[in-house]
Amino acid sequence: MQKILVIDDQLDAAKLLTTLLRIDGYDAEWLDGNWDGLLGEIEDRRPDLVILDVRLPGVDGLELLRQVRAHVDPVVARVPVLLASALDHRHEGKMAGADGFLLKPYTRQILLQTIKQIEQETVSP
Numbered sequence: 001m002q003k004i005l006v007i008d009d010q011l012d013a014a015k016l017l018t019t020l021l022r023i024d025g026y027d028a029e030w031l032d033g034n035w036d037g038l039l040g041e042i043e044d045r046r047p048d049l050v051i052l053d054v055r056l057p058g059v060d061g062l063e064l065l066r067q068v069r070a071h072v073d074p075v076v077a078r079v080p081v082l083l084a085s086a087l088d089h090r091h092e093g094k095m096a097g098a099d100g101f102l103l104k105p106y107t108r109q110i111l112l113q114t115i116k117q118i119e120q121e122t123v124s125p
Contacts, residue, residue, distance in 0.1 A: 054085035
């Protein structure tokens with residue numbers, strides 16, 4: 001897994017997360033602004049992993065996750081999604097199809113461990 005798309009409305013946090021991921025060898029980028037076209041961004045960019053904030057301006061991250069999982073393109077529908085939130089939405093995320101959950105604030109170590117776990121689960125039969 002190399003290409004990671006960060007979707008978070010806290011721009012400074014998204015930039016920091018992207019920088020940390022790049023230091024660890026990932027091709028990471030963040031989205032800022034176009035909260036209405038997020039599904040289209042995922043379709044166009046074809047990331048290997050999406051790190052998705054649950055609460056975005058005018059957008060429910062859990063609903064976006066459901067749209068990804070229901071997508072007609074199987075590549076988009078299977079993209080791993082790691083939810084992140086300051087509130088514990090672990091159960092709701094699992095029910096919506098999340099591959100992992102990070103409770104904010106989280107450490108770099110927990111972030112990397114969670115990504116590695118998702119990587120292993122995605123390549124396992």
